[in-house]
Amino acid sequence: MLIVKKFGGSSVADKERIFNVAERCIEDYRKGHDVIVVLSAMGKTTDQLIAKAEDINPLAPKREMDMLLATGEQVSVALMAMAMNSLGVPAVSLNAFQVQMHTTSTYSNSRFKRIDSERIRHELDNRRIVIITGFQGINKYDDYTTLGRGGSDTTAVALAAALHADACEIYTDVEGVYTADPRVVPNARKMKEISYDEMLELASLGAKVLHNRSVEMAKKYGVQLVVRSSLNRAPGTVVKEAVKMERMLVSGVAVDKNTARISVIGLTDEPGIAFKLFSLIAKSKINVDMILQSVGRDGTKDISFTIPRGDVREALDILEDNKNRITAQKIECEENIAKVSVVGAGMASNPGVAAKMFEALYNVGINIKMISTSEIRVSVIVDSKDADKAMQAAHDSFGLED
Amino acid sequence: MLIVKKFGGSSVADKERIFNVAERCIEDYRKGHDVIVVLSAMGKTTDQLIAKAEDINPLAPKREMDMLLATGEQVSVALMAMAMNSLGVPAVSLNAFQVQMHTTSTYSNSRFKRIDSERIRHELDNRRIVIITGFQGINKYDDYTTLGRGGSDTTAVALAAALHADACEIYTDVEGVYTADPRVVPNARKMKEISYDEMLELASLGAKVLHNRSVEMAKKYGVQLVVRSSLNRAPGTVVKEAVKMERMLVSGVAVDKNTARISVIGLTDEPGIAFKLFSLIAKSKINVDMILQSVGRDGTKDISFTIPRGDVREALDILEDNKNRITAQKIECEENIAKVSVVGAGMASNPGVAAKMFEALYNVGINIKMISTSEIRVSVIVDSKDADKAMQAAHDSFGLED
Numbered sequence: 001m002l003i004v005k006k007f008g009g010s011s012v013a014d015k016e017r018i019f020n021v022a023e024r025c026i027e028d029y030r031k032g033h034d035v036i037v038v039l040s041a042m043g044k045t046t047d048q049l050i051a052k053a054e055d056i057n058p059l060a061p062k063r064e065m066d067m068l069l070a071t072g073e074q075v076s077v078a079l080m081a082m083a084m085n086s087l088g089v090p091a092v093s094l095n096a097f098q099v100q101m102h103t104t105s106t107y108s109n110s111r112f113k114r115i116d117s118e119r120i121r122h123e124l125d126n127r128r129i130v131i132i133t134g135f136q137g138i139n140k141y142d143d144y145t146t147l148g149r150g151g152s153d154t155t156a157v158a159l160a161a162a163l164h165a166d167a168c169e170i171y172t173d174v175e176g177v178y179t180a181d182p183r184v185v186p187n188a189r190k191m192k193e194i195s196y197d198e199m200l201e202l203a204s205l206g207a208k209v210l211h212n213r214s215v216e217m218a219k220k221y222g223v224q225l226v227v228r229s230s231l232n233r234a235p236g237t238v239v240k241e242a243v244k245m246e247r248m249l250v251s252g253v254a255v256d257k258n259t260a261r262i263s264v265i266g267l268t269d270e271p272g273i274a275f276k277l278f279s280l281i282a283k284s285k286i287n288v289d290m291i292l293q294s295v296g297r298d299g300t301k302d303i304s305f306t307i308p309r310g311d312v313r314e315a316l317d318i319l320e321d322n323k324n325r326i327t328a329q330k331i332e333c334e335e336n337i338a339k340v341s342v343v344g345a346g347m348a349s350n351p352g353v354a355a356k357m358f359e360a361l362y363n364v365g366i367n368i369k370m371i372s373t374s375e376i377r378v379s380v381i382v383d384s385k386d387a388d389k390a391m392q393a394a395h396d397s398f399g400l401e402d
Numbered sequence: 403m404l405i406v407k408k409f410g411g412s413s414v415a416d417k418e419r420i421f422n423v424a425e426r427c428i429e430d431y432r433k434g435h436d437v438i439v440v441l442s443a444m445g446k447t448t449d450q451l452i453a454k455a456e457d458i459n460p461l462a463p464k465r466e467m468d469m470l471l472a473t474g475e476q477v478s479v480a481l482m483a484m485a486m487n488s489l490g491v492p493a494v495s496l497n498a499f500q501v502q503m504h505t506t507s508t509y510s511n512s513r514f515k516r517i518d519s520e521r522i523r524h525e526l527d528n529r530r531i532v533i534i535t536g537f538q539g540i541n542k543y544d545d546y547t548t549l550g551r552g553g554s555d556t557t558a559v560a561l562a563a564a565l566h567a568d569a570c571e572i573y574t575d576v577e578g579v580y581t582a583d584p585r586v587v588p589n590a591r592k593m594k595e596i597s598y599d600e601m602l603e604l605a606s607l608g609a610k611v612l613h614n615r616s617v618e619m620a621k622k623y624g625v626q627l628v629v630r631s632s633l634n635r636a637p638g639t640v641v642k643e644a645v646k647m648e649r650m651l652v653s654g655v656a657v658d659k660n661t662a663r664i665s666v667i668g669l670t671d672e673p674g675i676a677f678k679l680f681s682l683i684a685k686s687k688i689n690v691d692m693i694l695q696s697v698g699r700d701g702t703k704d705i706s707f708t709i710p711r712g713d714v715r716e717a718l719d720i721l722e723d724n725k726n727r728i729t730a731q732k733i734e735c736e737e738n739i740a741k742v743s744v745v746g747a748g749m750a751s752n753p754g755v756a757a758k759m760f761e762a763l764y765n766v767g768i769n770i771k772m773i774s775t776s777e778i779r780v781s782v783i784v785d786s787k788d789a790d791k792a793m794q795a796a797h798d799s800f801g802l803e804d
């Protein structure tokens with residue numbers, strides 16, 4: 001059996017944890033399995049590297065940022081290989097150049113195009129545990145790229161798909177996927193199974209358990225995932241296509257605090273303005289989430305949209321530079337907001353979910369700033385300070401508790 | 403003009419120093435020159451990485467050690483590129499994979515075989531400053547290798563040779579090559595010029611200004627080096643073939659504290675024993691420096707030799723494992739020793755230098771444990787505690803003071 005195991009930064013944060021991971025991997029190896037391990041950078045390494053870069057150049061070229069950040073995972077994999085070797089198991093670390101993990105050319109938010117399996121197969125054939133840097137790739141210019149936050153999950157899934165692995169296990173510091181963040185909602189319940197689609201909504205909504213692109217890729221290639229804890233042996237949550245579990249109306253609640261709203265005010269009410277505005281934003285590879293258009297005064301209209309908080313400065317710069325072109329009178333930004341969402345495959349056929357959620361928030365006195373819905377999700381934007389309370393209220397109102 | 407500039411770890415230890423280096427490189431760039439910058443890891447980074455590795459596995463595979471250490475230079479070059487970009491100058495960082503710096507397959511002490519110039523030329527043609535990781539290469543297995551301590555000097559010289567650079571400047575935290583370490587010998591004098599051969603003896607003797615392999619390579623390819631300070635504009639020392647300077651009897655004094663003596667006692671006095679012993683050591687790529695053979699008791703002989711202190715454990719393990727094969731009765735090791743040497747091209751035709759040095763040490767009461775000489779060098783092993791005093795005494799007796 002070929003098993004891909006991915007461990008996040010907190011799972012390899014220090015010597016003790018590194019050996020804990022090494023031992024878990026060796027267990028599978030000793031059973032005769034082929035083992036591929038994907039690692040993130042240790043603990044807060046990536047944040048520290050970003051801080052160093054920002055100290056030197058707050059507008060550092062993304063190409064150089066990726067060159068810098070790629071070192072984080074390389075440290076992890078080398079130390080892990082040393083740990084396994086000290087336990088008497090042959091192990092070898094590989095980075096994106098060595099594996100040849102080809103991505104699109106975009107820096108800092110790249111996507112996998114092709115992963116060569118030759119070097120990995122060669123090492124596995126020699127009965128070595130193969131430890132691979134997550135998060136990073138190389139592009140056609142032979143430069144490092146990175147996959148964005150949480151990209152190591154995607155690396156694991158991409159490797160599982162490329163090598164037709166029999167299992168893909170995502171180890172994290174929680175025991176699985178919960179109906180809500182258990183640190184905020186104490187009575188949240190761990191799910192046994194969840195569908196790709198539900199997981200996708202939860203991941204992209206900030207549930208932080210799995211990177212959404214990794215779930216997309218798992219769905220596309222039919223890679224069944226298990227999300228489980230690196231700290232204990234609890235069974236975890238299986239993410240897969242067909243879910244047998246009881247069809248709850250709502251399966252989980254998530255909050256995304258890394259969001260900001262930009263409002264472009266006083267746009268001329270003529271065709272093509274929204275197109276111009278969002279094609280400018282898209283050119284910078286900034287992901288726009290919710291979009292709200294409202295009629296303003298004097299034949300003008302306002303457009304509000306949400307983006308990741310880290311992209312605010314870049315988006316504002318672009319909009320200010322093109323203020324005349326998009327006919328904007330004023331550009332505003334609000335960063336103290338959060339998105340609270342309820343997700344559930346059972347929701348598709350039940351129109352009452354949105355109303356029930358709004359009622360729950362009304363009952364605890366929370367104001368809703370924006371609303372967005374999909375087939376299996378209802379999201380609202382609220383003040384940051386209300387986010388946790390809103391999540392608890394929604395969780396309670398849909399009876400998700402343990 | 404194509405200029406290669408190499409800066410050591412202390413020259414890029416913090417933000418201020420990084421910008422200092424960036425500005426010095428940009429000066430040359432703005433004059434219209436093509437500029438290649440070679441960097442070491444920042445400050446104590448390499449030592450910290452080694453400590454991390456030793457904490458995990460004191461006998462870590464060298465292949466993984468090189469994978470780990472290679473990250474140090476990559477951080478330096480990425481941050482430097484960011485600094486230069488923030489100063490408005492296009493710059494790009496490249497690692498050993500991107501340049502394709504091919505080395506022998508040996509880990510941790512590799513040698514350059516071939517450096518591709520294509521990518522570098524491409525970046526220079528686009529008028530970018532090219533910032534390259536020192537110290538590292540890749541081998542035929544597509545694995546990282548490192549060149550050993552001070553290997554970044556070799557990287558700079560190898561690049562200067564491969565790209566036919568017009569100048570190769572080695573920046574360090576001292577102003578040039580001195581007649582002795584000015585931190586130990588206060589009246590040491592900076593040399594204007596020094597020959598490759600003298601520099602080779604000084605470098606390999608622990609003068610720490612230039613890596614000896616870099617000087618060998620500079621000599622081989624006729625690359626003229628300038629050693630100068632990254633902190634000020636003092637002219638530095640030129641290292642080249644033909645030296646016009648006055649032929650001093652002795653040009654410099656050096657001390658190497660990173661040495662240890664191993665004594666193999668009671669060897670059978672028969673042919674081939676020394677061969678067996680040193681071929682065992684050579685197989686582990688341990689550099690043996692001085693060798694002393696003496697007749698022991700009962701038809702046996704003793705062999706003593708010095709090696710870098712970091713290789714002691716490995717050497718002892720090998721010898722203990724092969725004790726019977728080499729017919730050794732006892733193996734001893736002494737680590738509290740240092741090598742003090744005087745070097746000078748003028749020495750070759752003057753046999754009195756050794757005697758003069760021994761007299762100087764005798765006058766200050768220092769005991770000599772081993773002696774070794776070459777055409778242009780006399781070296782002695784003394785107790786570590788006597789090393790600085792010995793260097794000062796030799797320096798004084800040959801009249802090297804300022």
